[in-house]
Amino acid sequence: MWIKRRRVLSLVCLMLLWGPLLVWSAGDTLRVREQEVRELYYTLKTSTARQEQRIEWLRTIRAFQLLWRDYPQTAAGKRALFTTGKLAFDLYRRFHKAEDLQNAIRAYRWFITLYPQSRLADDAQFQLGEIARQLGDVSQAQEAYKAVLQRYPDGDMRPKAAARLQELSLRQAWRGGDRETPSRRAGERLQQIQGIRHWSNQRYTRVVVDVDGPVQFRTNRLTQPDRLYLDLFPARLGYPTPQQALAIENSQLKGIRIAQNRPAVVRVVLDIRQIHSYQIFTLNDPFRVVIDVLGTDRDADTPGSRRTAQQARKRSPHVSLVQQLGLGVQKVVIDPGHGGKDPGAIGPTGLQEKDVVLDIGQKLRRLIERELGWEVVMTRDGDHFLALEERTAIANSHDADLFISLHANASPRRESRGIETYFLDLASSPEAMETAARENSTSVRHISDLQAILQDLLLNTKRNESSRLAGAVQTALVSALQKRYTRIENLGVKQAPFYVLLGAEMPSILIETSFISHPAEEKRLKKEAYRLAIARGILAGLKRYADQTRRLVSWQQQGMGAR
Numbered sequence: 001m002w003i004k005r006r007r008v009l010s011l012v013c014l015m016l017l018w019g020p021l022l023v024w025s026a027g028d029t030l031r032v033r034e035q036e037v038r039e040l041y042y043t044l045k046t047s048t049a050r051q052e053q054r055i056e057w058l059r060t061i062r063a064f065q066l067l068w069r070d071y072p073q074t075a076a077g078k079r080a081l082f083t084t085g086k087l088a089f090d091l092y093r094r095f096h097k098a099e100d101l102q103n104a105i106r107a108y109r110w111f112i113t114l115y116p117q118s119r120l121a122d123d124a125q126f127q128l129g130e131i132a133r134q135l136g137d138v139s140q141a142q143e144a145y146k147a148v149l150q151r152y153p154d155g156d157m158r159p160k161a162a163a164r165l166q167e168l169s170l171r172q173a174w175r176g177g178d179r180e181t182p183s184r185r186a187g188e189r190l191q192q193i194q195g196i197r198h199w200s201n202q203r204y205t206r207v208v209v210d211v212d213g214p215v216q217f218r219t220n221r222l223t224q225p226d227r228l229y230l231d232l233f234p235a236r237l238g239y240p241t242p243q244q245a246l247a248i249e250n251s252q253l254k255g256i257r258i259a260q261n262r263p264a265v266v267r268v269v270l271d272i273r274q275i276h277s278y279q280i281f282t283l284n285d286p287f288r289v290v291i292d293v294l295g296t297d298r299d300a301d302t303p304g305s306r307r308t309a310q311q312a313r314k315r316s317p318h319v320s321l322v323q324q325l326g327l328g329v330q331k332v333v334i335d336p337g338h339g340g341k342d343p344g345a346i347g348p349t350g351l352q353e354k355d356v357v358l359d360i361g362q363k364l365r366r367l368i369e370r371e372l373g374w375e376v377v378m379t380r381d382g383d384h385f386l387a388l389e390e391r392t393a394i395a396n397s398h399d400a401d402l403f404i405s406l407h408a409n410a411s412p413r414r415e416s417r418g419i420e421t422y423f424l425d426l427a428s429s430p431e432a433m434e435t436a437a438r439e440n441s442t443s444v445r446h447i448s449d450l451q452a453i454l455q456d457l458l459l460n461t462k463r464n465e466s467s468r469l470a471g472a473v474q475t476a477l478v479s480a481l482q483k484r485y486t487r488i489e490n491l492g493v494k495q496a497p498f499y500v501l502l503g504a505e506m507p508s509i510l511i512e513t514s515f516i517s518h519p520a521e522e523k524r525l526k527k528e529a530y531r532l533a534i535a536r537g538i539l540a541g542l543k544r545y546a547d548q549t550r551r552l553v554s555w556q557q558q559g560m561g562a563r
């Protein structure tokens, strides 16, 4: 008994010693961080030279996003989210990139949802009206301004919203109710729409529109019949004309149509049966627009179905940990990187990343099936090319529980060696950014653009699970290799925005198994035994993750029983 008391006493002493210090240092870090972002903001706002650089804007926006992510419940964190929206809208007005506008809308919507009591909530609502007004979407703008009056009758934005409503009704009367539409500027080049692809299952559809260059887009959801349209401009249908109507029969969609809507506008229409939500983002090199549609699952929810618990957890964002973890891991998607025309990184003597990771993937598949009894789906089982968006689409449409992307690292610094595991987030370092740029086969500049669209993924619960999965695999893989090989360097778990992980619905990681650019590691990667050791190490990590998951579930169940 006294042992216990002594332990409590020493804990109290420790808290007395460290408590105030910890509180003080947390507050101090926040103050320092806020000071830093404020300086970034004023440097940008006072330098016209900097404002010409898109990257400067994105860097500043990112700093505010990170501050919000780290301190979401503080006044500074809330202000940071609001400023993110403001900066993204300013950025749109300068460069006219549709994604910036989407980011502004997301930031303001998050703000209204998360902080309805904040005195900036009505400002955020008003800004949504301003964005719609800028786009010429009169009815949406009116709706937003009306919401300011109705939801925040005592807010300081009330007079401004009322004035805008009056202005819009005058303008509408003058135009005879016509809505402003995107028009073609003289001499503007029309991008060609090359085709449309899709993947789907009972609760998920991904539609990809291939374009031969960057276009802007706007979306709207219409009722009677329920449909979502996406206008791409300036654009025209390519030749040969892509298929104009795609038959698609699932619980979310009735069909997909594409047509030249106006001279410079191509419209893609998704005829909706029943959907939960949708998300749109763009990828570069080649340019494409990706539409992810999530269903409500109802049609697939048959009694006794193996996936019922998992469907239940996906339906509601507010489920308990037990429900979230569902039945545990049953199905894994293994994604050997690159393939076909894309060799990936190439070693000093010519070893190709695509061949190495395919072999490791096939070995891992056999091990998982034999030793864990899980079902395995390979994104590719041969040497063929697969676009990045296709890989997650396969994982999502198979309802997989885990997604593992396999790669080999490369660096211009010949001495770089070791093993690292990534999960999707804003880049944790310039080196992580470089790795993401290489794996995305794009430039660091494009990655900065991608950072911005990650904003709404920051609150995704899969981030924590992915981070735990990355930790389990990294630890097990490194220790397995260290038992048999010398100089295995542990580069740790890192974060970066990888296209291949974007939109994955399950915990997902990307493993850089070794540096193919390092002569000694390339030599090892050529050997059957080393590849098998890597596969075994990953297997041990997956097993560790699944065991942890089971323990977490049983702790939670015990905790619930005790209450």
Ligand SMILES: [Zn+2]
Pocket: 337, 338, 344, 345, 353, 406, 407, 408, 439
């Ligand atoms: Zn790779």
